[in-house]
Amino acid sequence: MLALIAGAILMSSPDQALARASNPMLTRWAKDLDPDIPLPEHPRPNLVRSTPWVSLNGRWDAAIVEADGTSAWSGKIVVPFPIQSALSGVTKPLLPSQTLVYKKTLDLSGLPAGHRWALHFGAVDWEATVLVNGKEVGRHTGGYDPFTFMLDGVEAKRGVELEVRVKDPVDAPIPRGKQILNPHGIFYTAVSGIWQSVWLEQVPDRHVTGLRLIPSVSGDKASLSVRAYTDKNTAAKDMTIRIKDGERVVAEKSGLDPRAVASLDVPNAKLWSPDSPFLYGVEIIVGNDRITSYAGMRSVGMQRNAEGHVTALTLNGKPLFQLGPLDQGWWPDGLYTAPTDEALAFDIEVTKKMGFNMIRKHVKVEPARWYYHADRLGILVWQDMPSFFDHVPSGGGDSKTHHYTTWAQQNYFKELRAMVDAFWNHPSIVCWVPFNEGWGQHDTPSVAAWMKAYDPSRLINSVSGWTDEEVGDFHDIHVYPGPAMPPVSDRASILGEYGGLGYAVKGHLWQEDGNWGYRSYADARSLEEAYADLCERLLILKGRGLAAGVYTQTTDVEIEINGLLTYDRAVEKIPLDRLAAMNRAVIEGSLHLDTLVPVSDTQGLEWSYTTTKPGDDWMQPAFDASGWSKGPGVLGTSETPGVNVRTIWNTPEIWARRSFEVATLGNRDELRLFVYHDEDAEVYVNGVLAATLPGYVTDYRLIRLNADALAALRPGRNVVAVHCKQTRGGQAVDVGLIRIRK
DSSP, X not given: OOEEOOOOOSSOOHHHHHHHHTSSOOOGGGGGOOTTSOSOSOSOTTSEESSOEEEOOEEXXXXXXXXXXXXXXXXXXXETSOTTSGGGXXXXXXXXXXXXXXXXXXXXXXXXXXXXXXXXXXXXXXXXXXXXXXXXXXXXXXXXXXXXXXXXXXXXXXXXXXXXXXXXXXXXXXXXXXXXXXXXXXXXXXXXXXXXXXXXXXXXXXXXXXXXEEEEEETTEEEEEEEEEESSOOOOOOEEEEEEETTEEEEEEEEEOTTSOEEEEXXXXXXXXXXXXXXXXXXXXXXXXXXXXXXXXXXXXXXXXXXXXXXXXXXXXXXOOEEEEEEOOOBTTTBTSOSSHHHHHHHHHHHHHTTOOEEEEOSOOOOHHHHHHHHHHTOEEEEEOOOBOSSOOOSTTHHHHOOOOHHHHHHHHHHHHHHHHHHTTXXXXXXXXXXXXXXXXXXXXXXXXXXXXXXXXXXXXXXXXXXXXXXXXXXXXEOSSOOOOOOOOSSEEEEEEEEOEEOOOTTSOSSSSSOBOSEEOSSHHHHHHHHHHHHHHHHHHHHHTEEEEEEEOSBOBTTBOOOSBOTTSOOBSSOHHHHHHHHHHHHHOOOEEEEEEOOHHHHOOEEEEESSOOOTTTTSTTOOOTTSEEEESOEEOTTOTTSOOOEEOOSSEEEEEEEEEESOOXXXXXXXXXXXXXXXXXXXXXXXXXXXXXXXOSSOEEEEOOHHHHHHOOSEEEEEEEEEEOOSSOOEEEEEEEEEEO
């Protein structure tokens, strides 16, 4: 058995108790945290070996050291919680000029012959130098990827001192997601130091250091490619691979060279999906090293129509609309680190209860156990690369206006590749997202091409939002609150962020004042109604070719109140059963849209219009508009986003009308106005007010006609009229008529 020399006290120290008590918010899992044995579960479920291992999580001695060597603070810290977090027991910042020093005493006695010690770190933000008995054994940079140092040459005895020195240049151009030294808006408290599990493992002298498992599914055939990496590259053909369904072996090969890729057919394969997340066991023996892993058999792709346009994303060859929340992965008490493994799994479990089938893991990488839970519970994951920047992004086009040093770009690529290598084997990950909203974006075509060549088994969303460079598998836009969609093309049409509906739940806020949402609501009922409206409109966009949508967001984060849950995960802002019903209706439903009266966006249909107030009967079918100006729609200004303006309207008001013919009306309850308005608009049908539309939109919206307007419609000639007002910014107006068939 391995053992630690434990010098920790069973009760929390006064400093640690104060750190928790002074924190603005704790989750319910904080009470379950044992500071001596936090997060005790095996940190790497998809590569577990038969030899013993021991968690090094718990209380360590720590100090913050200034550049001149003087101590700014010393005490105990609970690993693996960031020093800024309440659960670390410290809640202190770490400045770029300072060094955070961890120390712990180990017992390395009792190592069997032919074995070595492997020291594993899940993640340390950002630069870690590891020393044993004062001698450096390794150095690692990168805040999100796991790393291992072999303790060769260290005398096997009790009383071995482990030291980890950490520096974190937070605001430098390194991948850091949404961390910032001075948090505000959509940027949060910085995270420094050890923030994932640390563990010690006995390994055979020659052992497996990594795996690459690649499922292949085509029709009724399935196979799994396996590549094992070892620390000592020999020609020995001593690898055995078994694929198991429970205890039953379904495929096996022996006498393999671990330096080569082995492919095993999986007969009658059980395919992995969110509805059926079946995982095969994988056993691999290389010499004396025996490890277990798992694999999900699944394929991802895109479905095209006869014109070559992508109309859907596919899973296992079948179209599937992917809908999920933007998941930041932040905790009020642990910041980057969930308090317990139960808490880590909770966010995925509740996302499934919400009726979603996907999560976009936003500019953060999680511990391996998070992806294990995603694999076993069944959720699709779009994995973002943590963004890098040396200034806080203020808007779109950052990649066009800011240039990064060669070092920053090379370091980004190093950490990008490390992320892909570390999490390659998780079937839940179906898409890589290298850039978000232009933050640190550079050389996008080359990055996208490299990722597609390096991992052709997944889809590549080259940049989510704003600065599309027409590469990768997706054309992704962000619209708040939306929804909206880019045009259908030879890439998938994706709404990478929308929603952001805010609701501040008193008693569950990071701070009482100064909170914000993209659009805020005063009560839960108003929030639910707004969400239902988004879902109805999203389903319509799905009918037009939208392939996926990402709602902002799973939980509140610090002063952001856009979450479907409060930051402490204590309050469901919309009851889960009703939320799930709305989301499943989008994923599973379908609408067919028949155009009765086309909009002018694509066809430039002629409108009669005036910018001078006309008579009161201007909307009536018999009104004489022969003296009005005429021009093709859309009417507006050219800088208005989302529409094709052909006739300039740049005055405060416009009155416009045009006639249309309808051969038959059919079921009037299926009819909708199809309207773009910026800003306030009133729409009339045959002189009857059909809809009053306040504010502005960023894409065409389907609007229900009131009962009087529906009754006023008739086969043959009809007249639609619209009055639109404008105060500032872009302006445009256009109206059509659509039939919705379910």
